[in-house]
Amino acid sequence: MKPESPVTVDVRAIDVGYFSTKLTLGRKLVGDNSTIATTLFPSLAPRLPANMSLQTALHGKPDGSVVNVDDVNYFVGRDASLYSSGREPREVLADYSMTDKYHALMRGAFHYIAQDAKAGNELVIRHLVLGLPLNTFGENRDKLAARATGEHLLPDPANPGAMRRVTVEKASVIVQPQGALVSYGATHSQVFKEGWVLVVDPGGGTLDWYVARGRLPNWQRSGAYPKSMLACAYAVADRIDPTWRDNFEIIERIDKAIRENAPSFTTAGNVYELAPFTSGIEAVLKESTDKMVARLGSMDNLDLILFTGGGAKVYYEFFKARYPKLGKILCMDEDPVFSNVKGFHVAGEIMSKPKAA
Amino acid sequence: MNDASPEEVRVRVTVDSDTPELLQRLAGSKRQAREIVYLLRLGLQMEKMLSGKVPMVGVTADVGVQAPVQASNQTVTPVAVAAPVAVGSTGIPSAEAFSEMSGLDADYFSAPVTYQD
Numbered sequence: 327m328k329p330e331s332p333v334t335v336d337v338r339a340i341d342v343g344y345f346s347t348k349l350t351l352g353r354k355l356v357g358d359n360s361t362i363a364t365t366l367f368p369s370l371a372p373r374l375p376a377n378m379s380l381q382t383a384l385h386g387k388p389d390g391s392v393v394n395v396d397d398v399n400y401f402v403g404r405d406a407s408l409y410s411s412g413r414e415p416r417e418v419l420a421d422y423s424m425t426d427k428y429h430a431l432m433r434g435a436f437h438y439i440a441q442d443a444k445a446g447n448e449l450v451i452r453h454l455v456l457g458l459p460l461n462t463f464g465e466n467r468d469k470l471a472a473r474a475t476g477e478h479l480l481p482d483p484a485n486p487g488a489m490r491r492v493t494v495e496k497a498s499v500i501v502q503p504q505g506a507l508v509s510y511g512a513t514h515s516q517v518f519k520e521g522w523v524l525v526v527d528p529g530g531g532t533l534d535w536y537v538a539r540g541r542l543p544n545w546q547r548s549g550a551y552p553k554s555m556l557a558c559a560y561a562v563a564d565r566i567d568p569t570w571r572d573n574f575e576i577i578e579r580i581d582k583a584i585r586e587n588a589p590s591f592t593t594a595g596n597v598y599e600l601a602p603f604t605s606g607i608e609a610v611l612k613e614s615t616d617k618m619v620a621r622l623g624s625m626d627n628l629d630l631i632l633f634t635g636g637g638a639k640v641y642y643e644f645f646k647a648r649y650p651k652l653g654k655i656l657c658m659d660e661d662p663v664f665s666n667v668k669g670f671h672v673a674g675e676i677m678s679k680p681k682a683a
Numbered sequence: 684m685n686d687a688s689p690e691e692v693r694v695r696v697t698v699d700s701d702t703p704e705l706l707q708r709l710a711g712s713k714r715q716a717r718e719i720v721y722l723l724r725l726g727l728q729m730e731k732m733l734s735g736k737v738p739m740v741g742v743t744a745d746v747g748v749q750a751p752v753q754a755s756n757q758t759v760t761p762v763a764v765a766a767p768v769a770v771g772s773t774g775i776p777s778a779e780a781f782s783e784m785s786g787l788d789a790d791y792f793s794a795p796v797t798y799q800d
Binding site for chain 1: 726733774775776777778779782784785786787788789791792793794796797798800
């Protein structure tokens with residue numbers, strides 16, 4: 327059989343979060359605009375039984391892929407919940423990016439990148455960009471880049487029993503909120519020229535913040551704190567039934583209700599009002615915000631505060647109520663879920679540009 | 684187009700520098716004019732889809748469509764998107780344009796991070 331030629335894509339980016347894994351699918355034309363296409367899937371990686379074959383696991387063509395990490399098979403993708411035991415705890419770990427689950431989710435993203443590129447049994451990604459929170463960046467940047475670089479084998483959906491090889495030629499890791507700032511800068515380029523900017527990025531696991539003046543970051547005022555939206559949902563779950571922490575679907579329902587400022591959420595046919603749990607949620611918001619403000623020092627010299635990430639609206643509203651005098655400089659990201667990963671992609675394009683002689 | 688003689692038809696094609704595959708494809712093509720016309724037709728087809736004049740056959744996202752530019756060794760195929768695509772309301776400039784207007788370069792992302800918890 328004639329071997330297929332590899333499909334090569336230039337830059338792709340992946341943002342592995344606690345709730346969802348976001349990825350880019352390259353530039354697409356929409357009307358006259360060149361935009362960066364994105365997609366996501368839940369950050370679930372249920373472990374498959376050791377005796378389950380690939381053919382069995384992939385029977386019925388579920389949306390996703392089986393990936394192998396350290397001789398353990400995981401199912402990752404939009405249909406991951408079909409393989410879940412119902413107990414999928416999401417613990418916020420300092421070394422999340424070094425876990426097998428993170429690696430499995432990254433390979434799940436490769437599956438969707440290959441699918442979009444219509445790759446056969448071979449895909450080459452010239453430059454992959456990932457992000458890390460600031461509090462683990464220094465320790466894990468090189469390790470994560472090394473783990474992402476090289477060959478990854480996934481099942482080839484077109485040829486049952488055969489494998490598809492994804493080769494990452496180069497991987498870079500950048501500070502997570504830099505991605506959102508780059509996305510915002512695509513339409514507001516003045517943020518890189520003057521004034522102090524604070525990017526507030528509440529994700530599932532960590533609250534990240536990044537301070538810069540023009541193109542120069544201030545690392546002393548930037549930081550991350552390992553309590554954010556997941557901790558808010560846990561604050562509600564712990565009061566009702568602490569075992570819900572391990573049930574990803576209930577946690578997601580609570581999280582959605584908090585993010586959408588809904589009056590209640592429903593599970594197992596029971597409706598739970600959120601109002602009795604507001605103080606618990608606000609305690610988490612206060613704790614994480616206080617950590618940020620303490621690190622920031624004074625906020626009076628800031629010129630723009632950009633809220634991004636899955637919890638952007640929740641933190642924006644909390645911040646606005648708590649610091650009304652900053653109201654004029656608060657700004658909500660237009661695309662908070664995907665802005666980080668789009669910024670990673672642009673960063674990859676800039677890093678891949680040939681240097682001027 | 685039937686009665687347009689080559690002397691009277693001028694087509695100016697701007698190729699984004701972030702799509703080197705397209706540049707290679709056009710430069711390496713034996714019949715560049717045919718290649719350009721094909722891409723223009725795809726562009727018109729997409730425009731009709733986006734303006735609702737023709738149905739978005741094979742497109743699963745609300746507004747997302749795959750560009751007619753494929754990886755370097757692929758043939759150009761009709762529009763089809765495999766996965767839902769979220770698209771912002773505004774375009775994102777190419778890396779060159781972005782670098783020029785923002786002043787960012789590769790050093791911005793690879794500068795040493797002097798952060799201590």
